Amino acid sequence: MTRLLAGCVVLALLVTPLMGCISVSDSEPPPSPDDLIINPSPLVGAILQQVEFSASSPMNVHIPYLVRDEVTGLFSNGTTLRFDTPGSQVIEIIAPPNIESAYFIIGNSDNIPIRPSNQSWPEYFQSDQFSKYSNSWIEHPVLRDNRSGFSIEEGSMHGTGIIDGLTVFEWLEIFADPDSGYNERWGPFTLNDPQYMRAAEYIQEYLENMGWDSQIHRYWISNFNYAVNVCGYKTGTVFPDEWLVLGAHLDVAEPGSPPGGGTRIGAHDNGAGVALVLEAARGLVQFDHRRTIAVCLWSNEENGYDGADMWIDNIPQGVSITNYLNADAVGTNWPGYYTLVVDCIPNYDNENIGDQWEMIRMLEWIGSQNNNISSALRLGRDIFHEEGYASMKDIDSSNQKRQSISVHDSDRGRSDYERFADQLGVVSVDWGSLTGGSDCYHANCDTLDTMIDMMITDNGTGQKNLVESFDLISWWIFSAAMILDERPIFDKQ
Numbered sequence: 106m107t108r109l110l111a112g113c114v115v116l117a118l119l120v121t122p123l124m125g126c127i128s129v130s131d132s133e134p135p136p137s138p139d140d141l142i143i144n145p146s147p148l149v150g151a152i153l154q155q156v157e158f159s160a161s162s163p164m165n166v167h168i169p170y171l172v173r174d175e176v177t178g179l180f181s182n183g184t185t186l187r188f189d190t191p192g193s194q195v196i197e198i199i200a201p202p203n204i205e206s207a208y209f210i211i212g213n214s215d216n217i218p219i220r221p222s223n224q225s226w227p228e229y230f231q232s233d234q235f236s237k238y239s240n241s242w243i244e245h246p247v248l249r250d251n252r253s254g255f256s257i258e259e260g261s262m263h264g265t266g267i268i269d270g271l272t273v274f275e276w277l278e279i280f281a282d283p284d285s286g287y288n289e290r291w292g293p294f295t296l297n298d299p300q301y302m303r304a305a306e307y308i309q310e311y312l313e314n315m316g317w318d319s320q321i322h323r324y325w326i327s328n329f330n331y332a333v334n335v336c337g338y339k340t341g342t343v344f345p346d347e348w349l350v351l352g353a354h355l356d357v358a359e360p361g362s363p364p365g366g367g368t369r370i371g372a373h374d375n376g377a378g379v380a381l382v383l384e385a386a387r388g389l390v391q392f393d394h395r396r397t398i399a400v401c402l403w404s405n406e407e408n409g410y411d412g413a414d415m416w417i418d419n420i421p422q423g424v425s426i427t428n429y430l431n432a433d434a435v436g437t438n439w440p441g442y443y444t445l446v447v448d449c450i451p452n453y454d455n456e457n458i459g460d461q462w463e464m465i466r467m468l469e470w471i472g473s474q475n476n477n478i479s480s481a482l483r484l485g486r487d488i489f490h491e492e493g494y495a496s497m498k499d500i501d502s503s504n505q506k507r508q509s510i511s512v513h514d515s516d517r518g519r520s521d522y523e524r525f526a527d528q529l530g531v532v533s534v535d536w537g538s539l540t541g542g543s544d545c546y547h548a549n550c551d552t553l554d555t556m557i558d559m560m561i562t563d564n565g566t567g568q569k570n571l572v573e574s575f576d577l578i579s580w581w582i583f584s585a586a587m588i589l590d591e592r593p594i595f596d597k598q
Contacts, residue, residue, distance in 0.1 A: 135239045135241045136213060136241070138241055138243045140211075141209075144156070144159070148207055149200060150201060151199075151267060151268075152200070152266050153199050158193065158196075165217075166209055171198065171588075173198075177342075178393045179342070202263075203475055203477070205246065208226040208243070211243060212238070217238070222468075223473060249262070250265045252264025258565070259568055260569055263575075267388045268384050268385065269384075290355060291359035292356060292404070292405065293331065301356070308383070309321050312386065312400065313337075315337070317390055317400065319335070320336050324411075332411040332414075334415075337390075338398070338400075343395040345397050347427050348396065348399050348424055350430070354403045354521055355375070364547060364548075365544070365545065366547070366549070372556055373435075373437060377434070377556070381432045382400060382430075384579040389586055389587075396590050397424075414524055417524060417525070427595075430533070430582055430589075432578065433536075433537050434540050435538045437539045437571075438510075439481055439510050440508060441574070447468055447536055450515070450523065451514075451526045451527070451530070459514070461596075464514075464594045467594065468512045468581070468585060469482050471581060481509050484508070485511030488504050498542075499542045518533075520535055536578050
């Protein structure tokens with residue numbers, strides 16, 4: 106008979122090695138890859154699909170991708186199929202969006218080695234660590250459809266699937282249009298500020314049309330200003346009083362804000378963050394989750410975090426926050442010339458990686474699982490150790506202009522994620538990129554056109570690279586939320 110072993114491999118992607126999930130002896134020679142047929146071929150990247158595994162001999166097949174349980178409808182971070190005899194099993198998998206192959210480990214061993222978080226699968230299969238165990242592996246092709254009606258230079262390669270970077274770009278085009286967009290989102294400082302409320306109501310309707318329970322929350326701060334957040338909620342089916350929160354600030358730097366004097370549009374800071382969180386939300390709302398998911402767009406980040414603070418102060422009694430995921434001033438990064446910074450807090454050890462190592466490993470693993478960025482992750486770790494957090498977002502750093510992605514913990518939280526870490530002790534993450542040294546930081550030139558110009562490389566147009574960046578980050582946020590729904594990561598202090 107065949108069996109699906111899901112529970113014992115929940116941590117497979119986070120722990121090296123995984124022990125005790127497979128009961129066949131390690132002394133037997135591994136099954137041949139020729140004994141396993143996988144259909145369809147190729148898999149379609151970036152979608153949920155049924156995949157049939159047909160084994161002609163006894164074996165165990167480790168699947169290191171998001172898998173949906175056919176009974177509960179909930180996702181697990183990998184699973185193992187056990188074939189005691191020849192047979193076939195069909196499961197639902199989300200194939201990686203931006204890698205041309207999916208990888209599966211086959212064996213008859215009690216030990217399934219799991220790759221280090223900043224290695225690719227091919228790098229890992231050639232390592233001494235993998236060779237220690239009696240396993241083999243299969244590389245299976247993955248092909249992601251291009252969006253019809255768009256050229257490669259316009260981002261068609263990242264325009265299909267559950268979520269996609271081209272949709273992020275299209276949304277930001279509308280939102281940050283200099284003439285008809287949702288600009289001048291300052292504050293708000295006055296009751297029912299028309300420009301801010303126009304944006305808030307647009308996003309509320311956008312979330313509602315996706316399927317979220319969408320609400321506008323208003324909080325009085327003083328006689329002179331108030332906070333207004335837009336949130337969408339999807340109730341968990343197992344732990345409804347445990348909330349996983351995604352967020353980005355909706356406001357932009359008001360006139361007079363340093364260093365650039367303020368902006369009308371704020372495409373990078375923080376229209377892009379809003380767009381990325383909304384795109385991740387578009388994917389998340391399609392599925393059931395164990396925990397309640399809250400997606401919030403905050404006001405007043407630029408002048409004191411009032412939006413996040415007021416929401417935190419009004420969390421319903423009995424509700425706990427498990428993790429918080431944030432996007433702020435992001436997109437002008439890999440595959441361009443600037444670092445993508447993925448920052449985890451709280452931090453307690455003076456910017457030495459390690460306080461939130463569990464979150465760092467999980468995030469690196471997801472990033473390299475969905476995209477060919479293992480070398481960029483290793484470079485980013487090196488730069489962080491050599492130059493520290495302060496240089497990571499600096500346009501003038503020489504190392505910065507090498508394609509790097511840095512996942513780290515630090516004590517420099519400068520966005521709404523800081524409030525969740527400081528006030529609630531919640532392990533929180535921010536995706537960010539270029540700010541320091543940029544002439545357009547908090548300035549009128551913070552536009553989508555500026556972002557496109559900054560992302561031009563010898564290998565692609567600014568739009569192509571920006572769409573790819575948006576795709577990388579939206580899938581990273583979506584995947585992190587899916588995994589943290591299954592198993593939250595808590596602060597060890």
